[in-house]
Amino acid sequence: MISSIARRSHTTERIALNVIRFCAGFVIFAMAIILIYLTVEGTKTFFVDHFSPISFLFSPDYDVDGGHPGAAVFIAGTLLVTVFAIVVGGPFGIAVGVFLSEIAPKAMAQVLKPAIELLVGIPSVVYGWLGLTLLVPLIRDHTSSPSGFSLAGAGIVLAIMILPTVISLSEDAFTSLPPALREGSLALGATRFQTIMRVLLPSASSGLAVALILGIARAVGETLAIQLVIGNAASFPKGIFSPTATLTTVIVGEMPSATQGTIQEHALFSMAFLLLLIAMVLILLVRFALRKRT
Amino acid sequence: MQRNAALAALLIGFSLSTSAVLADTSITAAGSTALLPLVKDAAGAYQTANPSVKISVSGGGSGTGINQVAAKAIDIGDSDIQAPAQPELIDNRVAVIGFAVIVNPDLKIKNLTRKQIQDIFAGNVTNWNQVGGPDQKIVVINRTRGSGTRVVFEKTVIAPEKVTEGGLTEDATGTVISVVKSTPGAISYAAFSGTHGQPIVEVSIDGVAPTEANVITGKYPFWSYEHMFTYGPATGEVKKFIDFIASNNDLLTKNSFIRIADMKTSETNR
Numbered sequence: 001m002i003s004s005i006a007r008r009s010h011t012t013e014r015i016a017l018n019v020i021r022f023c024a025g026f027v028i029f030a031m032a033i034i035l036i037y038l039t040v041e042g043t044k045t046f047f048v049d050h051f052s053p054i055s056f057l058f059s060p061d062y063d064v065d066g067g068h069p070g071a072a073v074f075i076a077g078t079l080l081v082t083v084f085a086i087v088v089g090g091p092f093g094i095a096v097g098v099f100l101s102e103i104a105p106k107a108m109a110q111v112l113k114p115a116i117e118l119l120v121g122i123p124s125v126v127y128g129w130l131g132l133t134l135l136v137p138l139i140r141d142h143t144s145s146p147s148g149f150s151l152a153g154a155g156i157v158l159a160i161m162i163l164p165t166v167i168s169l170s171e172d173a174f175t176s177l178p179p180a181l182r183e184g185s186l187a188l189g190a191t192r193f194q195t196i197m198r199v200l201l202p203s204a205s206s207g208l209a210v211a212l213i214l215g216i217a218r219a220v221g222e223t224l225a226i227q228l229v230i231g232n233a234a235s236f237p238k239g240i241f242s243p244t245a246t247l248t249t250v251i252v253g254e255m256p257s258a259t260q261g262t263i264q265e266h267a268l269f270s271m272a273f274l275l276l277l278i279a280m281v282l283i284l285l286v287r288f289a290l291r292k293r294t
Numbered sequence: 295m296q297r298n299a300a301l302a303a304l305l306i307g308f309s310l311s312t313s314a315v316l317a318d319t320s321i322t323a324a325g326s327t328a329l330l331p332l333v334k335d336a337a338g339a340y341q342t343a344n345p346s347v348k349i350s351v352s353g354g355g356s357g358t359g360i361n362q363v364a365a366k367a368i369d370i371g372d373s374d375i376q377a378p379a380q381p382e383l384i385d386n387r388v389a390v391i392g393f394a395v396i397v398n399p400d401l402k403i404k405n406l407t408r409k410q411i412q413d414i415f416a417g418n419v420t421n422w423n424q425v426g427g428p429d430q431k432i433v434v435i436n437r438t439r440g441s442g443t444r445v446v447f448e449k450t451v452i453a454p455e456k457v458t459e460g461g462l463t464e465d466a467t468g469t470v471i472s473v474v475k476s477t478p479g480a481i482s483y484a485a486f487s488g489t490h491g492q493p494i495v496e497v498s499i500d501g502v503a504p505t506e507a508n509v510i511t512g513k514y515p516f517w518s519y520e521h522m523f524t525y526g527p528a529t530g531e532v533k534k535f536i537d538f539i540a541s542n543n544d545l546l547t548k549n550s551f552i553r554i555a556d557m558k559t560s561e562t563n564r
Binding site: 149 | 356358360464
């Protein structure tokens with residue numbers, strides 16, 4: 001009797017373990033497929049079309065019909081909107097994180113937190129649509145930009161989109177600090193502001209770095225919301241109120257109509273490959289920041 | 295719980311069987327947003343006359359239409375331009391469409407020379423006062439690469455010059471028109487099927503007005519054939535639907551298209 005129960009549980013255990021192994025194996029398999037596919041397709045620009053990687057990265061001349069797919073404009077566009085979003089949204093998000101964990105009354109934090117998490121769930125096309133209908137006309141009417149489509153508009157939309165990520169993670173970074181830090185600082189006679197600025201912020205710095213890096217990762221990969229407001233002009237922006245394009249917007253704009261095997265399709269794959277590399281670097285940075293903390 | 299599941303299964307089965315009864319044949323068409331209004335309109339009329347056929351129509355641009363029909367993802371690929379040579383793709387010309395260069399109405403510009411249009415889209419001219427308009431920055435709006443309208447524009451109006459990449463880019467005829475409407479100083483181009491009757495100005499090119507009459511005689515240069523590509527020769531309902539569009543003069547005129555038979559001029563490579 002006992003031995004049969006033991007055997008049955010042994011069998012269940014074996015099945016369960018195998019199911020789990022299969023799931024893990026499948027994830028690794030899917031990752032490998034994506035990596036291999038993008039690497040093979042993404043390097044055709046260089047190995048099949050023999051276009052120099054240096055020109056791809058640094059030439060602003062995106063003339064795929066003429067066989068010259070320089071991607072510098074889109075790389076610059078991606079970097080600029082991301083920097084804009086993180087400069088505007090980063091400090092703001094950390095400030096709200098401080099507010100939630102250190103200043104807000106408990107009841108208020110309990111209402112605010114789910115509200116902020118709700119923001120993550122809003123589809124990006126909705127953010128883009130709001131940007132197109134509210135922000136673009138505002139910029140058109142109040143700045144030198146004649147059309148209203150601009151780097152700044154895309155940056156503002158992105159800044160709002162990365163806020164929930166930055167807020168949640170920076171709040172976690174603060175709440176996970178040992179209470180003794182706060183108590184010690186206050187016992188020494190520091191004010192609450194001094195405690196936050198001199199003790200909590202530096203102690204939470206690696207957690208805050210993670211919050212910012214994941215915010216950047218979100219910003220780099222965002223596509224639809226930006227495409228609707230940035231204007232998709234394949235030229236360097238002449239100012240923050242000037243239109244430009246990013247790696248993601250040119251990929252989504254041209255991929256459906258790009259003919260297979262052309263230099264245009266290869267160039268778009270190379271841009272996707274580049275985005276993958278950027279994402280990998282960001283993940284490595286997160287690992288590095290986390291390791292520093294422990 | 296079990297009863298609910300059984301009920302759900304029953305409902306799903308029922309809805310599947312009814313939809314199978316109601317729609318024996320389904321046709322999918324996608325591509326050119328210049329041709330889109332006509333195909334949509336025709337699909338409505340055709341389905342009313344043949345309730346057993348279900349036609350779904352979407353845009354995406356000419357390049358997308360050609361790509362998807364070549365991949366056999368859809369039945370009909372709508373395009374303003376010829377497809378790259380591929381023996382399986384059969385070209386069914388259904389109509390002629392004219393395109394207009396369009397500007398924001400506040401500019402009060404009615405006519406531009408071809409040279410002026412070339413200069414504007416090449417980025418040599420950046421203020422409207424250089425071409426007889428008010429002191430207002432020119433906002434150039436291009437279509438995405440892969441747009442048939444853009445290819446026709448480059449081939450029939452801009453060549454031998456080139457379009458600069460500095461302009462804004464929009465990915466559908468409808469979007470272009472709404473942006474030109476709302477943006478001071480805007481200039482772009484779109485098919486008659488989208489521009490006629492809109493609160494924007496369709497400018498004359500070298501004094502020739504963008505009208506169907508001028509397209510028919512060949513006086514107005516900016517036009518193309520509309521193609522509905524099929525993978526292999528069109529058969530059955532797909533063929534009937536394509537013929538229905540090409541022969542339905544009321545539907546064509548209503549949407550600002552021209553019957554191919556009415557043309558007094560012809561081009562082999564459009």
